[in-house]
Amino acid sequence: MHVTVELCLVPMGVGVSVSEYVAACERVLRDEGFEPDLHAYGTNFEGDWDDVMAAVRRCHETVHDMGVPRIFTAVKLGTRTDRVQTLSEKVTSVRSLRQGPRLI
Amino acid sequence: MHVTVELCLVPMGVGVSVSEYVAACERVLRDEGFEPDLHAYGTNFEGDWDDVMAAVRRCHETVHDMGVPRIFTAVKLGTRTDRVQTLSEKVTSVRSLRQGPRLI
Amino acid sequence: MHVTVELCLVPMGVGVSVSEYVAACERVLRDEGFEPDLHAYGTNFEGDWDDVMAAVRRCHETVHDMGVPRIFTAVKLGTRTDRVQTLSEKVTSVRSLRQGPRLI
Amino acid sequence: MHVTVELCLVPMGVGVSVSEYVAACERVLRDEGFEPDLHAYGTNFEGDWDDVMAAVRRCHETVHDMGVPRIFTAVKLGTRTDRVQTLSEKVTSVRSLRQGPRLI
Numbered sequence: 001m002h003v004t005v006e007l008c009l010v011p012m013g014v015g016v017s018v019s020e021y022v023a024a025c026e027r028v029l030r031d032e033g034f035e036p037d038l039h040a041y042g043t044n045f046e047g048d049w050d051d052v053m054a055a056v057r058r059c060h061e062t063v064h065d066m067g068v069p070r071i072f073t074a075v076k077l078g079t080r081t082d083r084v085q086t087l088s089e090k091v092t093s094v095r096s097l098r099q100g101p102r103l104i
Numbered sequence: 105m106h107v108t109v110e111l112c113l114v115p116m117g118v119g120v121s122v123s124e125y126v127a128a129c130e131r132v133l134r135d136e137g138f139e140p141d142l143h144a145y146g147t148n149f150e151g152d153w154d155d156v157m158a159a160v161r162r163c164h165e166t167v168h169d170m171g172v173p174r175i176f177t178a179v180k181l182g183t184r185t186d187r188v189q190t191l192s193e194k195v196t197s198v199r200s201l202r203q204g205p206r207l208i
Numbered sequence: 209m210h211v212t213v214e215l216c217l218v219p220m221g222v223g224v225s226v227s228e229y230v231a232a233c234e235r236v237l238r239d240e241g242f243e244p245d246l247h248a249y250g251t252n253f254e255g256d257w258d259d260v261m262a263a264v265r266r267c268h269e270t271v272h273d274m275g276v277p278r279i280f281t282a283v284k285l286g287t288r289t290d291r292v293q294t295l296s297e298k299v300t301s302v303r304s305l306r307q308g309p310r311l312i
Numbered sequence: 313m314h315v316t317v318e319l320c321l322v323p324m325g326v327g328v329s330v331s332e333y334v335a336a337c338e339r340v341l342r343d344e345g346f347e348p349d350l351h352a353y354g355t356n357f358e359g360d361w362d363d364v365m366a367a368v369r370r371c372h373e374t375v376h377d378m379g380v381p382r383i384f385t386a387v388k389l390g391t392r393t394d395r396v397q398t399l400s401e402k403v404t405s406v407r408s409l410r411q412g413p414r415l416i
Contacts, residue, residue: 001164006353008388013186016221016278016394019402023409038406039351040399041318041388049164053157060105060153060183069186070224074282074388075179076320076353079164082117082173082328087352090331094350097335110249112284120290120325120382123298127305142302143247144295145214145284174328178284178386180216180249186224191248194227198246201231209372221394257372261365265313268361268391277394283387287372290325290381 001049004078004087007056008042011063012070024066025059032058037087042074046087049079105153108182108191111160112146115167116174128170129163136162141191146178150191153183209257212286212295215264216250219271220278232274233267240266245295250282254295257287313361316390316399319368320354323375324382336378337371344370349399354386358399361391 007029011021026043029036032055034045045052060071078085111133115125130147133140136159138149149156164175182189215237219229234251237244240263242253253260268279286293319341323333338355341348344367346357357364372383390397 001161003164004352010218010220010280012218012220012226013222013224016392017405018220019405019409022406026406026410037351038403039349040316040356040402041390042353044352049161053161056181057105057153057157060181064183064185070184071182072218072280073181075181076386077160077164077177077179078175078353079168080174080328081168090352091350093329093331094334094338097331098338108248114322114324114384116322116324116330117326117328120288121301122324123301123305126302130302130306141247142299143245144212144252144298145286146249148248176322176384180282182249184224194248195246197225197227198230198234201227202234209369257369261369264389265361265365268313268315268389272391272393278392279390281389283389285368285372285385285387286383287376288382289376 001079002046002084003049003052004044004046004085004090005052005056006042006044006074006076007059008074009059009063010072010074011068012072014068021063021066021068024062028059028062029055042076044087105183106150106188107153107156108148108150108189108194109156109160110146110148110178110180111163112178113163113167114176114178115172116176118172125167125170125172128166132163132166133159148191209287210254210292211257211260212252212254212293212298213260213264214250214252214282214284215267216282217267217271218280218282219276220280222276229271229274229276232270236267236270237263250284252295313391314358314396315361315364316356316358316397316402317364317368318354318356318388319371320386321371321375322384322386323380324384326380333375333378333380336374340371340374341367354388356399 245252349356
């Protein structure tokens, strides 16, 4: 089952700066063969359900191994049976509806 | 790895009433041996990471099999390495801090 | 506009135990006249949109005043125009489907 | 109070395609003077707390006016008292860690 994902991992019990942990997760996702799209509130990626969940688990393990005692993660998951929709199609679909002067 | 979870599955492309799908997921979780705690914005449960993720997948499969073409799911995940914390301990911990007249 | 809410506030840059901050938010919500329903992954409450958002803001202000330098909050919001649905009705609606052959 | 936001609005009780509603929200945010950053799982923007919440409310009102009877919205909110951090700084901060030995 193909799934589109947003992963937002929040390390707890450490300092306010969490960039190094987010960067570590991005490396995990790349190592697992995904093409993560990093944005300011998470990382979007997509793939087979089991592969995706194994990668999220490896993100948790990696961040714990870096010394973070507690992790809160918010995940969004999307599946469809009517058709396959990639992450980039979701954005393209909205952008195609931008009409008129608002595009300037 | 033990994980505490909140699962909030939103069926799309169907009517406004989604209770039957939420109820179906609750049955899936019970069938899988979890003790789901249903609340107004999701279902909390906990267990081993791989078991939990397999159950969430089965929820998606079950709801698609009921005729729902698209599912949006919001999941929260919590893991700790400092100690094991159950879902009920999380609530008890906050309640123990309710002091004074506000309890009346 | 009536809105049902789930509030999940995650203090960052402090220790792993965050119960005191969650308890402080619960007091804010009670002080503002809401009836918060605390569960293991957030606090559900409902009311008029502007009142709700003012309360969430006061939660952030209160937790910052307690010395937390950074807050990550996940909020779920629900609005309907077909009918008013309270938080308790959402749960009751699912529970009513627990009876019958599916339970056997 | 400055707040960074991710808005993910899910129309319910309509068809599987929801691009037109997401596009309408993007227009609302631009009309309100924000600079929304659309991605595949939401729209990131930032501003003063009250302005932001008024804009989210106007998104709900607009989508209901388009005929959507029920809306589920997931919002992430970030506030800091140690310093002001913009959305673009959050991404830049992670990207700056991509170089060097960690990439190997």
